[in-house]
Amino acid sequence: MELYRSLKTVTEDKVGMKAYTPEQRRMGILLRNEFERDGIHLSRSDRQQVISLQNDITQISMKFQSTMYSAREYVEVPAKLIRGMPHSITSVCERKWMSRDTLRVPTDMHVMNTILKWVGAPEVRRKMYIAANSCAKDNLPVLDELRAKRHELAQLLGFPTYAHLATR
Numbered sequence: 001m002e003l004y005r006s007l008k009t010v011t012e013d014k015v016g017m018k019a020y021t022p023e024q025r026r027m028g029i030l031l032r033n034e035f036e037r038d039g040i041h042l043s044r045s046d047r048q049q050v051i052s053l054q055n056d057i058t059q060i061s062m063k064f065q066s067t068m069y070s071a072r073e074y075v076e077v078p079a080k081l082i083r084g085m086p087h088s089i090t091s092v093c094e095r096k097w098m099s100r101d102t103l104r105v106p107t108d109m110h111v112m113n114t115i116l117k118w119v120g121a122p123e124v125r126r127k128m129y130i131a132a133n134s135c136a137k138d139n140l141p142v143l144d145e146l147r148a149k150r151h152e153l154a155q156l157l158g159f160p161t162y163a164h165l166a167t168r
Helices: 004-011 022-037 043-071 109-120 124-135 139-157 163-168
Strands: 076-077 102-106
Touching: 004 022, 043 139, 076 124, 102 109, 109 124, 139 163
Parallel strands: none
Antiparallel strands: 076 102
């Protein structure tokens, strides 16, 4: 707390700040902002609330990531377009029932990135991109919860929105 108070005093002194190099001034301001984003300037109970919200945000973010990785959808791709791909890609593709010419390709990120990089067919690339980036509909309530917690944190720290907090 004493370090924060000293840093605040120094960074609020416009005349005194001129004695420092631009890098030192910037570092002082960045450090003060970091302290304030963690709620050091708030009452003890509000600081505890900040810590609780930050922990909640971390947990919800992890849940969001987990749901993204576990949601697996497939895109049907002509088998001839997958020939020559690395085994790590072809091994996760499934033959479509009763068809030798079509593969079901999972929308996992590493598979999607490989398909986007190496498959020249625009329609396949478009379908893969859309499917990979719009799956995990179970994440919508998680995203709403994350947004609400971030907004609550921003308000507690005196910012109108989380965007203002994140870009300070």
